[in-house]
Amino acid sequence: MKKYALIATLACVGIGSMAIYAQQGRMAQIxxxxxxxxxxxxxxxxxxxxxxxxxxxRAQTVLLSxxxxxxGAMSPHHNHPEEELLVVISGRxxxxxxxxxxxxxxxxxxxxxxxxxxxxxALEDTYMVEAFGPGRVVGAQ
Numbered sequence: 001m002k003k004y005a006l007i008a009t010l011a012c013v014g015i016g017s018m019a020i021y022a023q024q025g026r027m028a029q030i031x032x033x034x035x036x037x038x039x040x041x042x043x044x045x046x047x048x049x050x051x052x053x054x055x056x057x058r059a060q061t062v063l064l065s066x067x068x069x070x071x072g073a074m075s076p077h078h079n080h081p082e083e084e085l086l087v088v089i090s091g092r093x094x095x096x097x098x099x100x101x102x103x104x105x106x107x108x109x110x111x112x113x114x115x116x117x118x119x120x121x122a123l124e125d126t127y128m129v130e131a132f133g134p135g136r137v138v139g140a141q
Contacts, residue, residue, distance in 0.1 A: 040066075049073075051122070062133035069093070069122035077119040082132045084112040091126025095119075 043055040043066075051073035056065040063082075069091070077096070086095075086109070093104040096119040103123070104110060112118050 062131060065130045065132070067128050067130055069120075069126045069128070071122050071124045071126075073122040073126075075118075075120050077117065079115045079117050080132075081114050082134070083114055084110075085131045086110040086112065086120070087129045089127045089129060091128075092123040093126055093128070094121045094123055096121070 038057050040055075043057060046054045046056070048054060051070040052075075053068040054065050055067075056063055088104045088106050088108050088110075090106055093110075095102045095104050095110050098117050104120075110118075110120075
């Protein structure tokens with residue numbers, strides 16, 4: 001009986017050792033997460049027509065953009081699969097949805113669910129921050 005107990009113990013130790021070795025191999029393949037600072041001056045500007053400038057930074061599943069709209073700038077009436085949060089930092093916007101129009105002022109947050117039709121118009125020079133995610137389409141703003 002002691003012989004079988006010894007064999008069982010050795011088998012467990014061997015299996016445990018193999019499991020630890022396999023786990024170490026998997027851990028060696030994992031890339032540790034990073035935290036990165038993007039300096040405002042280093043973020044490229046994308047001009048969308050004459051009245052809209054966008055600076056975007058991408059993470060794994062989220063796009064954050066700083067958007068500058070000159071008075072009169074208008075986004076197209078559109079929708080997209082990603083959720084969007086839009087915060088007015090300065091200026092005023094008219095946000096248009098299927099439920100009607102709302103005038104947005106600094107501090108107001110526009111929550112746009114996936115595929116919700118929407119459009120914005122700058123009533124004056126406006127600075128806003130937008131977050132898209134998860135999975136904003138690469139190359140889209």
